[in-house]
Amino acid sequence: MIKVSINPKIKNKRALVFWFFCFFCVMSFTAWVYLPGVQGPMLLDDHSSVTKIGDLTDSPELAVDYIFGDRSGVMGRSVSMATFVLERMVSDRGMPLTKAVNIALHLFNGGLIVALLWQLFRFAGFPGFHWLSLVLGAIWLLHPLLISTVLYAVQRMAMLATTFMLLGCLSYVSWRLKLIEEKFSWWRFGLLPMCLLLGLFSKENAILLIPVVLLLEVLWFQFAGPDGKSIPVLRNLSCSLIVIGLLGAVTAVLLRWEWWQAKFRWRPFTLEERLLTESRILWDYVAQWYIPDVSTMGIYHDDIVLSRSFLEPISTLYSSVAWLLVGIFCLALCFTRLGRYLAFAILVYLVGHSIESTIWPLELYFEHRNYFSSLGLLLILGVLVGLVARKEPKVGPPLTVGLAFFAIMLCMQTSSQVTIWSSRPLFVLANVNGHPNSPRANIDMAVQLARFGDSNTAHEYSKRAFEASSIERKGEYLLRNVSL
Numbered sequence: 001m002i003k004v005s006i007n008p009k010i011k012n013k014r015a016l017v018f019w020f021f022c023f024f025c026v027m028s029f030t031a032w033v034y035l036p037g038v039q040g041p042m043l044l045d046d047h048s049s050v051t052k053i054g055d056l057t058d059s060p061e062l063a064v065d066y067i068f069g070d071r072s073g074v075m076g077r078s079v080s081m082a083t084f085v086l087e088r089m090v091s092d093r094g095m096p097l098t099k100a101v102n103i104a105l106h107l108f109n110g111g112l113i114v115a116l117l118w119q120l121f122r123f124a125g126f127p128g129f130h131w132l133s134l135v136l137g138a139i140w141l142l143h144p145l146l147i148s149t150v151l152y153a154v155q156r157m158a159m160l161a162t163t164f165m166l167l168g169c170l171s172y173v174s175w176r177l178k179l180i181e182e183k184f185s186w187w188r189f190g191l192l193p194m195c196l197l198l199g200l201f202s203k204e205n206a207i208l209l210i211p212v213v214l215l216l217e218v219l220w221f222q223f224a225g226p227d228g229k230s231i232p233v234l235r236n237l238s239c240s241l242i243v244i245g246l247l248g249a250v251t252a253v254l255l256r257w258e259w260w261q262a263k264f265r266w267r268p269f270t271l272e273e274r275l276l277t278e279s280r281i282l283w284d285y286v287a288q289w290y291i292p293d294v295s296t297m298g299i300y301h302d303d304i305v306l307s308r309s310f311l312e313p314i315s316t317l318y319s320s321v322a323w324l325l326v327g328i329f330c331l332a333l334c335f336t337r338l339g340r341y342l343a344f345a346i347l348v349y350l351v352g353h354s355i356e357s358t359i360w361p362l363e364l365y366f367e368h369r370n371y372f373s374s375l376g377l378l379l380i381l382g383v384l385v386g387l388v389a390r391k392e393p394k395v396g397p398p399l400t401v402g403l404a405f406f407a408i409m410l411c412m413q414t415s416s417q418v419t420i421w422s423s424r425p426l427f428v429l430a431n432v433n434g435h436p437n438s439p440r441a442n443i444d445m446a447v448q449l450a451r452f453g454d455s456n457t458a459h460e461y462s463k464r465a466f467e468a469s470s471i472e473r474k475g476e477y478l479l480r481n482v483s484l
Contacts, residue, residue: 019130023114026134027107030141033415034106037151038099041424043299045072045154049081050098053088063089072157079201080157098153105159106150110141112166113375117382119173120220124341126386127396135400136382138407140374144414145288148299149368151421157203162372164199165209168192172213182226204355205372211245211351214238219344222337253359263361268470269306271359276307278357279319281365286349289370289377294413296434298427300444301365303437303468338390341383349376424448432461439469443480450484458484 042051053066063085070081084098091097114137121129140146149155171191178185192213199206217223217238225231253260261271269277281304288297307316330346333339352373356362370377381403389396420426428448431441442465449458459481466477 019134023111023134026138026141027110029411030107030110030138031103033142033411034103034150034418036422037103037147037418038096039423040095040099040151040421041427042095043152043154046095046152049154050084051095053084055092056085056089060089073204075200075204077157077201077203079198080160080203083156083160095153098156099151102150102153102156102159105156105163106141106146109159109163109166110137112163112170113137113140113378116166116170116173116375117379119170119177120379121382121386123173123177123221124383124386125390126382127389127393128400129386131400132382132385132389132396132403135403135407136378139381139403139410140378142407142411142414143289143374144292144294144297144410144417145285145367145370145374147414147417147421148297148366149371151418152299152368155368155371158205158368158371160202161199161204161206164195164202165206165212165372168195168199168209169212169216171195172216176217176221179231180224180226208351208355208372211242211354212348214242214245215344215347215351218242219334219340219347222340260359267361269364271361273306273308274361274364275358276310276316276320277304277364278353279323280307280315282350282353282357283319283322284365285353285367285370285373286377288367289374292410292413294417295430297367297417298431298434298441299366300431300435300438300441301367302363302440303435304365306364338387341387342380345376345379345383347376348379349373352376436464437468439465439472442468446480446484455484 049070049072054062056063066085067078067081068076070076070078083101087097087101114133117133117136118130121133126132149158168191171188175185175188175192178188192209196206196209199209217234223230223232223235223238225234264271264274267274287293305313307313310317310320326346330343333343350373352375353369356366356369385396385399385403388399420430425448428441428444431438432445435441442461446458446461446465449455449461462477462481462484466472466474
């Protein structure tokens with residue numbers, strides 16, 4: 001028997017109205033903080049995926065080519081491209097409109113985060129679940145680590161994938177809560193595969209919705225049915241799918257290890273070096289979430305030190321051992337019903353990084369990879385506060401207020417960073433100061449100085465970029481100097 005504790009709905013209408021007023025204030029304030037960012041510059045892949053879309057007024061038939069002709073991912077990302085094309089068809093405002101849409105989508109995703117946390121915490125019986133979900137939603141909306149997703153136009157793809165993943169999670173949670181009430185809702189369950197499909201055509205990462213939902217069932221709902229009885233069908237199906245998925249993934253990697261290694265021939269690092277380096281990077285993401293250092297945030301992280309072995313640098317060994325201990329800790333948590341909530345939060349973070357931070361031959365470090373996976377880091381805070389509040393109800397409100405102050409601190413950092421992202425000169429200067437050994441940051445600085453007419457200093461930064469790069473050829477360096 002599993003005792004299911006679902007808090008009753010909030011009966012005090014005045015309190016509910018005040019909650020919605022606070023929710024509206026959080027959303028409005030987030031929009032106000034991000035608004036200057038619409039004037040920010042085009043960056044990296046914006047040129048190849050967004051600004052390449054020309055004026056479709058005279059040739060609307062080209063819209064189909066842009067939507068289905070993009071090769072950013074395996075499946076084409078046609079849903080994401082359709083949003084960019086639609087913008088060009090209805091307005092000629094260009095990049096400011098694109099970034100404004102990204103901000104609006106970020107607000108929508110923040111609302112989905114609050115709704116999901118509301119339902120999960122209500123099921124878990126956390127006192128003050130509605131305020132806890134709102135404060136955590138504010139932290140997510142105003143966190144500076146997510147700026148490089150929202151104001152980097154092409155990352156609309158990651159944002160849309162997150163949108164459909166959150167909608168899929170919400171549809172599953174809603175279906176499960178109805179099932180506990182002995183009501184089977186076909187339309188709620190049917191939304192799940194629809195969200196999965198739309199997410200996949202936004203960005204392939206949406207495939208992670210499947211393991212997240214399975215973990216949601218196993219670790220959060222724990223197969224709970226009417227009257228606290230376990231549902232055997234859900235238990236057998238969920239556990240079987242997890243085992244099959246894990247075995248299939250491990251087998252696919254091990255049997256084709258040499259094939260995966262060969263895919264790294266165009267990268268300045270090997271598959272093994274990438275895996276070792278990512279063990280450190282994942283901890284860096286965690287540190288940036290809980291103790292953010294905005295001076296090193298941005299889109300340029302090509303100065304990351306490679307891990308050549310467990311001992312080079314030695315922090316690789318510490319990071320790897322720490323992740324091993326986290327795995328053992330999660331396994332131990334699974335032996336208690338309440339501990340599974342915390343295990344679920346940790347695993348959501350790790351599953352969120354299981355594609356872009358493992359064996360795929362991608363660049364090592366990008367902040368936008370945390371846009372969905374940061375939900376796990378957010379849940380860790382929520383679960384810890386919720387479990388303490390269940391045991392000592394009087395402690396819950398002060399802890400929630402403490403999280404609210406954390407959100408205010410994050411807001412101040414985000415506001416300053418958005419100002420930097422709104423101006424190309426400020427953006428370039430901040431990146432080269434935060435990452436003086438980044439080839440891309442130094443190249444950007446060289447170009448900016450050349451535009452200001454300071455060609456001598458521009459060539460100095462160009463030289464720094466060449467010396468810091470491990471892949472740039474001498475001819476490319478000389479050609480850049482000519483163009484400067």
